[in-house]
Amino acid sequence: MGLLDQEFLDSNIVIAKSDDLLNWARLSSLWQLSFGLACCAIEMMATSASNYDFDRFGVMPRPTPRQADIIIISGTVTLKMAIRIKRLYEQMPDPKYIISMGSCANCGGPYWEHGYHVLKGVDRVIPVDVYVPGCPPRPEALLEGLLKLQEKIRHETLRTKKA
Amino acid sequence: MALKTEELVLNMGPQHPSTHGVLRLEVQLEGELVTKVTPHLGYLHRCFEKHAEAMTYPQVIPYTDRMDYLASMYNNFGYVIGVEKMLGIQVPERVEYIRIIMGELQRIASHMVALGTYGLDIGAFTPFLYLFRDREKILTLFEITCGARLLYNYMWVGGLSHDLHPDFERLTREFISYFRPNIDELNNLLTYNKIFVERTANIGVLPKETAINYGITGPNLRASGLKYDLRRNDPYSIYDRFDFEIPVGEGLVGTVGDCWDRFYVRVLEMEQSLKIVEQALNQLPEGDINEALPKRVKPPKGSIYQRVENPKGELGYFIISDGTVNPFRVKVRAPSFVNLAILNELSKGHLVADIIAILGSLDIVLGEIDR
């Protein structure tokens, strides 16, 4: 049972500080599920490789979803694959994040009109945190997406959200 | 009483670190011995052929990019020369040369990924990153030419999207002199490594006759000892003007046609491609690249089967035209699609670890298999 399963009603200094620590830990150590789909996967590999080096941000590839924090949907999601992606997502432990990389994963990309076997956007099956546009996005764009995700995590809190 | 035994069915993929994409293998095992491998495809079926029917001829080019995304240039190449043949266009000399330079650079880049990920499959992590580092240099060359790193849409029917950058020639020569010694480094680090040789020699031996019957092409066929390369045997574009060798598998460390041969043929092909690029740069003529660009691409009624030697093998486009601006039917003969079919034949009786080695040595790209 994760620490984040509970929520706290009122905010205080302890929670604010522990928020900071836990958020910092989460955003600095985003282990990625090593999982590529299509063209974007090659750019994702290029991002992990020497020239761009994902490892600088603490992103380390893990082969199994049980140990991953972030899944990068790198490429076209087909109907056949969508079911498996959903399952992969469900196999990951909370807290988990999703980057949708490339136009195909965002909205179907060039396959939106005649793609009878293409899911038009991965957000139809799983919730996406950050969308990275491009076909395929350059490695810099993916890094930017990661920084945006870190920004998002930085503002998460243990407190119950007020309506 | 006999012990009750049953075969273990191991399901590899679609998410598995070494299926090179979203391939699913259903592996039947007895202990660690493989009795049957059934590939399940289609996890990346992006309906290329349907799109081709709905688009005009030039609009299809970006979709060809996305089939074999490791060798986009070459996919463009095959398609545009097919359409040009239907139209009866003769492209300027300069265009031919630039196409060949790009095609061969792309071949090197594609082989780099093939060799690097193969190392990864065998468990060597570092050569992969070294090759990716060098691949970035080729991508830079493409980027200064057409602005894209991976999917270029560079070759057009009758011409090219951009002329070469003024610095292109210098940078390419620099790359050639930079990369030549790195091939030796790769050989020392991986190719002749004792463990690597032990893992790949005599594994997945593909005899010549089986390969031909299965329609295997490209480096996989050549590794089986057959000197068959479309650049020589069915020349297209201006390949007949260049002087290069066709490396074939010789069984240096094992049997002809084993995984190591398939690996080594690719290493040798990179050297040959460097040679072709060098020659093409020396002979590169001046000229206007868009001279032959047609106003409207509308081939006459009829059909054509155009094949080229893609880094993975024989890439064929079967194009049927009904006389309108849209192709009536474009069927792609994807090399990986045909090459993968042999997996079951090759991996019978080997160990689980060998499936990975064999699959890696076939060098498949799922974008092309599923289209």
Added chain:
Amino acid sequence: MKTAKEILEILQKKFPEIEFSLVEDEPSDQIIFTDALKIHEICEFLRDGEGLKFDTLMNLSGVDDANGEKQTNDDGSETIVGGTLSVYYNLDSIELNHKTTLQVSTSRESPKVESVNLIWRAADWHEREAYDMLGIKFLNHPDLRRILMPYDWEEGSYPLRKDYKDPEFYQGMKVPY
């Protein structure tokens, strides 16, 4: 090196009872047109015959000829009734360095073509693909299943037919944009 005409003559001599014809109006390749239910023995001869030796099947494509009668449905979509589906075989001889193209046609309603899977193993997946995309049934194929589309895709829905219509949903996922 043999031209399509020469190959046609050899075939006509060997199989007098089967109809052959040459499709002439092609810009580059001439195509030999023949019978869909005899293709197996023809191909066997093409592979083994003296002076032919077509040892590989480069490509096998199924095509919807869309030459039937077009009917407009109530919702504006079109269905094609009648007409034919074709299969093209691109053969190549590595040994003698020549190539040729065969074409067979079959009716759209119950498309049946003999499988050449036993002659060239390369045909296996190509035929499965043609079945998957166009619904052409290959007789004597050992394992004729869908290959690219999901196994539970709607029965009788073949995407590359010209009158194909997207289903609204697949396993709860919306298919059209």
Added chain:
Amino acid sequence: MYESLVEITGLEIFAAFVSAAMPVAFLVPFVIIAVYLERKVSAHMQDRLGPMRVGYHGLLQTIADFFKLIQKEDIVAEGIDKKFFNFAPFLVFAGSYAVYAALPFSSKYIGSETDLGIFYIIAISGLVVAGILMAGWTSNNKYSLYGAMRSAAQIISYEIPTALVILSIIMWTGTMSLATMSEMQTAYFWNWNILGGPEWGITKFVLIPFLLVAFIILYVSTLAEVNRTPFDMPEAESELVAGYHTEYSGMKFAMFFLAEYGNMFAVSAIVSVIFFGGYQSPFGYLGNTLGIEWLVPFEQVFWFAAKGIFFVFVQMWLRWTLPRVRVDQLMTICWKYLIPYSFVNLLVIGIITLL
């Protein structure tokens, strides 16, 4: 340590706890540094930078990883044997931690000054196998099962050459206690076992080649025992996804991680104690020269850690250089090469000792 604590405080339980907890104080920082080091070493070998953003040059990376891991949901999937599934990581960790009890960190500190130190280590490290098998079996995952089976076969096979080499060294030095063994190799580096031990004479030079072979055999088989490349079969990423810990998430996975790195140091330390003088400095002590006696034990801890970390570094080096062998080749190396060679070695060293 234990005895002196009992003398000082008179509380046996307190003394036991303190002396048992001491290695934790070493182990946890070591693992944090080693994981960081592994990533940095691999990165620099591959023309990359490695972690850079978390703290100065990514120094806090592992700490962030740790805090993240404790936040993760602990997934226990359906069809998993919960009791054993939860217990396995602790067993694995206990197995690797128990080894530290017999490691002589310095002449003043050793967890348990038993005379059977090395024997105890070989025996207790069998717990790791039990834990891994348990993890693989209860995960109800085919990859885990394969990983666990491979791991068990591998560790058990490689314990034979390890034991044979250690036996030959025991025969020659005449002690099973690691502390005594370290004490024997005192003063300068030419007294180390790898260079023929402290006694001068013809035997010293005759022994050197055989000891070198023994060292190589021992190092190779310890590599296999801790499942490092080129013998990382059980977690072979490209074949078995993540091997026996495929189904583990969060802190339980961290336990495996901790155990793995703990093991890496433990075997390196054993190698260094047996062949490279353990905690002994290669060229005398600063404390003795300056006359500050309390400095000596600290120096010893430093040398002990330094030698251990050096061998850990070599393990990393190998990991990022070599491909992985296949499972049958792994067994071939063990049964066809290492075991016969170590038998011959045992005989030769035995004869030389007798003469």
